[in-house]
Amino acid sequence: MNLAKIARRRYTVGATPLEFLPNLSRELGGPRIHIKRDDLLGLTSGGNKTRKLEFLMADALARGADTIITTGAVQSNHCRLTLSAAVKEGLKCRLLIEERVEGSYNEEASGNNFLFRLLGAESITPVPGGTDLMTRMETMAQEVIAEGGRPYIVPGGGSNALGALGYVACAEEILTQSFDAGLDIDHVVCASGSGGTHAGLLAGFYGNQSGIPLTGISVRGAKGPQEAKIHGLAQQTLALAGAQLQIPVELSVVRDDFVGPGYSLPTKEMTEAIKLFARTEGILLDPVYTGKTAAGLVGMIQEGSFEKDSDVLFVHTGGSPALYAYPNESLG
Numbered sequence: 001m002n003l004a005k006i007a008r009r010r011y012t013v014g015a016t017p018l019e020f021l022p023n024l025s026r027e028l029g030g031p032r033i034h035i036k037r038d039d040l041l042g043l044t045s046g047g048n049k050t051r052k053l054e055f056l057m058a059d060a061l062a063r064g065a066d067t068i069i070t071t072g073a074v075q076s077n078h079c080r081l082t083l084s085a086a087v088k089e090g091l092k093c094r095l096l097i098e099e100r101v102e103g104s105y106n107e108e109a110s111g112n113n114f115l116f117r118l119l120g121a122e123s124i125t126p127v128p129g130g131t132d133l134m135t136r137m138e139t140m141a142q143e144v145i146a147e148g149g150r151p152y153i154v155p156g157g158g159s160n161a162l163g164a165l166g167y168v169a170c171a172e173e174i175l176t177q178s179f180d181a182g183l184d185i186d187h188v189v190c191a192s193g194s195g196g197t198h199a200g201l202l203a204g205f206y207g208n209q210s211g212i213p214l215t216g217i218s219v220r221g222a223k224g225p226q227e228a229k230i231h232g233l234a235q236q237t238l239a240l241a242g243a244q245l246q247i248p249v250e251l252s253v254v255r256d257d258f259v260g261p262g263y264s265l266p267t268k269e270m271t272e273a274i275k276l277f278a279r280t281e282g283i284l285l286d287p288v289y290t291g292k293t294a295a296g297l298v299g300m301i302q303e304g305s306f307e308k309d310s311d312v313l314f315v316h317t318g319g320s321p322a323l324y325a326y327p328n329e330s331l332g
């Protein structure tokens, strides 16, 4: 694979840190836990969408777009970062907000919702959960054309094969950093939502024949369909990266037992994990994604999924601005 063949914008200076977490590792009694700090990526407040947008925005610019259209939930990190990338590139941005939990959209809400306005979204359109979002975005694109503009649609979560290349690049960055540090990673744990992160890492680790097992912690979908979705997207991503390889289906591994009552709805394990990371390492997680992913990591450690004398890498995909939209929620 040679990712340099594919157009890319750069939104982060250098690699994100790969750090050892000694206090957390001690608190949980092993394995050694390491963290990939993708919460420190560039653009407004960082997070995983920045890596995907490096490829997606390069494509939008190559096609001469002047208006980006995308969609996400009421506290979407993806919408915040897509808007931020549009600002940086001098493009306009329209947001379609899906109210996945009935009654959860509040124009006045803080967190990412506040940042949508601060960063100057051209429009913010809330629609009920279950709306056909791609069709709605196509209608919005027609409106932009009718006004004389040039639209570009970024899919939800930036999770098509082009966006997922950002996580092929992340897998390669992890392999280089761990090699430099003399660190032999035994297992990687990441969030699995719209899937670009999980699928990109799978494609990157498999495409480099690294043999590193990867587990995605679902924040929404059920295991079976999520594993199929990740495998399909990883396969497409690998093809786009130029590798003629078939990824064995059993390498797409999803745990769906940390979702709780549903997407973005709090669980006790999530609040415990957020407090644990904050109080042992001073690292902020978020209630929707990384809090549940960390709950999955802790759960897997407690059930003995990892050898005590092994090295596990947790991919921190960002999201901390959403913390400020969940006041109290027993986090304080």
Ligand SMILES: *Cc1c(COP(=O)(O)O)cnc(C)c1O
Binding pocket: 047, 048, 049, 077, 078, 157, 159, 191, 192, 193, 194, 195, 196, 197, 198, 286, 289, 290, 317, 318, 319, 320
């Ligand atoms: C979007 C998001 C995820 C999930 O990543 P996908 O690529 O959509 O699966 C995880 N963490 C945070 C903070 C996110 O914003």
